[in-house]
Amino acid sequence: xxxxxxxxxxxxxxxxxxxxxREGLLPPGQxxxxxxxxxxxxxxxxxxxxxxxxxxxxxxxxxIRKLTRLADDGVPRLELxxxxxxxxxxxxxxxxxxxxxxxxxxxxxxxxxxxxDAPSDARNALNAHVxxxxxxxxxxxxxxxxxxxxxxxxIADLDIAATTAPGDVNRLIMTAAVGMHLxxxxxxxxxxxxxxxxxxxxxxxx
Amino acid sequence: xxxxxxxxxxxxxxxxxxxxxREGLLPPGQxxxxxxxxxxxxxxxxxxxxxxxxxxxxxxxxxIRKLTRLADDGVPRLELxxxxxxxxxxxxxxxxxxxxxxxxxxxxxxxxxxxxDAPSDARNALNAHVxxxxxxxxxxxxxxxxxxxxxxxxIADLDIAATTAPGDVNRLIMTAAVGMHLxxxxxxxxxxxxxxxxxxxxxxxx
DNA sequence: GTCATAGGATAGAGCTACTATCCAAGTGGT
DNA sequence: ACCACTTGGATAGTAGCTCTATCCTATGAC
Numbered sequence: 001x002x003x004x005x006x007x008x009x010x011x012x013x014x015x016x017x018x019x020x021x022r023e024g025l026l027p028p029g030q031x032x033x034x035x036x037x038x039x040x041x042x043x044x045x046x047x048x049x050x051x052x053x054x055x056x057x058x059x060x061x062x063x064i065r066k067l068t069r070l071a072d073d074g075v076p077r078l079e080l081x082x083x084x085x086x087x088x089x090x091x092x093x094x095x096x097x098x099x100x101x102x103x104x105x106x107x108x109x110x111x112x113x114x115x116x117d118a119p120s121d122a123r124n125a126l127n128a129h130v131x132x133x134x135x136x137x138x139x140x141x142x143x144x145x146x147x148x149x150x151x152x153x154x155i156a157d158l159d160i161a162a163t164t165a166p167g168d169v170n171r172l173i174m175t176a177a178v179g180m181h182l183x184x185x186x187x188x189x190x191x192x193x194x195x196x197x198x199x200x201x202x203x204x205x206x
Numbered sequence: 207x208x209x210x211x212x213x214x215x216x217x218x219x220x221x222x223x224x225x226x227x228r229e230g231l232l233p234p235g236q237x238x239x240x241x242x243x244x245x246x247x248x249x250x251x252x253x254x255x256x257x258x259x260x261x262x263x264x265x266x267x268x269x270i271r272k273l274t275r276l277a278d279d280g281v282p283r284l285e286l287x288x289x290x291x292x293x294x295x296x297x298x299x300x301x302x303x304x305x306x307x308x309x310x311x312x313x314x315x316x317x318x319x320x321x322x323d324a325p326s327d328a329r330n331a332l333n334a335h336v337x338x339x340x341x342x343x344x345x346x347x348x349x350x351x352x353x354x355x356x357x358x359x360x361i362a363d364l365d366i367a368a369t370t371a372p373g374d375v376n377r378l379i380m381t382a383a384v385g386m387h388l389x390x391x392x393x394x395x396x397x398x399x400x401x402x403x404x405x406x407x408x409x410x411x412x
Numbered sequence: 413g414t415c416a417t418a419g420g421a422t423a424g425a426g427c428t429a430c431t432a433t434c435c436a437a438g439t440g441g442t
Numbered sequence: 443a444c445c446a447c448t449t450g451g452a453t454a455g456t457a458g459c460t461c462t463a464t465c466c467t468a469t470g471a472c
Binding site: 121159163178198199 | 264284287288291294295315316319321322324326327328329331332335336338339342344345346347349350351353354355356357358359360361362363364365366369381384385386387388389390391392393394395396397398399400401402403404405406407408409410
């Protein structure tokens with residue numbers, strides 16, 4: 001398929017495809033001749049990935065480039081997953097760097113779930129986040145962490161299993177990034193429903 | 207205090223304060239004379255709210271204006287909370303409107319938690335979100351919803367209790383919006399840690 | 413009297429993500 | 443052979459958004 005067809009299939013305008021090519025998000029097609037290039041279904045899947053990371057997860061071009069570069073360089077899937085995590089957690093943005101920190105909350109989760117007690121970006125991010133919430137007087141109880149982490153334990157297992165399954169690398173990034181994002185949105189919506197429910201109950205007589 | 211001092215206290219440049227005044231995010235100060243205006247601590251707290259909604263929650267000026275207008279118009283706190291929810295859930299953005307829809311998952315949560323069975327924006331948003339996740343082959347199990355909603359039930363109770371407590375309206379919006387956002391981020395980070403933990407466990411011998 | 417500040421208006425900067433135009437070279441279909 | 447169409451590459455322009463800067467006149471504090 002050539003550029004125009006790729007555009008029609010994915011719904012992305014040709015000018016934008018060229019832009020992504022220039023920016024290095026989309027690898028160049030196979031040059032058949034000097035003025036013809038052939039694009040594969042992987043290009044289509046890459047375009048879908050770009051759209052999803054932009055519009056759903058809200059990443060910018062530079063962040064998407066980092067991830068797609070890794071995918072194109074063929075780094076191991078596990079390493080790729082770690083990069084996706086760092087990006088979605090916004091650990092690559094300024095003002096979010098912290099050394100290894102520990103909090104009772106972070107330790108508690110690891111113990112509760114019997115997770116390996118090893119430092120990681122994710123753990124530092126969690127500890128920093130819990131600290132932030134407590135500083136803002138938003139309580140993070142052990143019960144809360146227990147309930148959350150219990151639910152997430154099973155999900156993470158599936159996610160990691162998916163990294164070993166063969167398949168399109170674009171889909172791996174898509175699943176990981178979009179999955180993380182959608183789970184966090186799910187909580188947002190559940191919390192809203194919970195608040196609405198409590199409000200109804202508390203004020204129904206008013 | 208006058209404009210310059212307000213600027214110094216909050217760290218927001220005077221030009222930006224003028225901008226927020228123009229945009230109607232910040233109510234005008236009390237005009238002492240034709241060329242002097244006095245700003246109260248509420249103005250400072252409003253400025254902090256604006257900053258937090260912009261930089262932490264990621265709302266745009268129009269969204270912030272909607273919320274601050276309601277606050278300035280003195281709508282009931284419960285109504286204000288509902289508006290904050292709609293905004294943080296991005297229910298006011300195009301392409302997110304749906305009628306009343308029901309899913310087994312949404313019904314299950316309400317039944318599990320014994321929440322009132324009434325339609326609401328939050329419930330529709332939840333149902334739409336669950337549908338989306340299932341379409342993307344991301345399973346949303348009853349156990350997951352049980353664990354999440356159980357944890358959130360208690361939090362929501364506190365949140366709603368906070369709406370009746372007296373205090374600065376700016377703080378109410380701040381707490382609600384930032385609180386929702388931080389809870390969803392907490393899940394993001396926990397999921398990352400869970401994934402990292404499972405990855406270590408699964409690959410430690412490789 | 414002088415200097416700083418107010419409100420009001422208006423313009424422009426800086427960023428990001430496109431979008432449009434032009435080009436010369438080359439191709440596929442008839 | 444012809445010609446509409448496509449390619450990569452270059453370059454410039456647009457659109458949306460959030461500020462930021464400048465200029466203005468009136469006026470108040472000291």
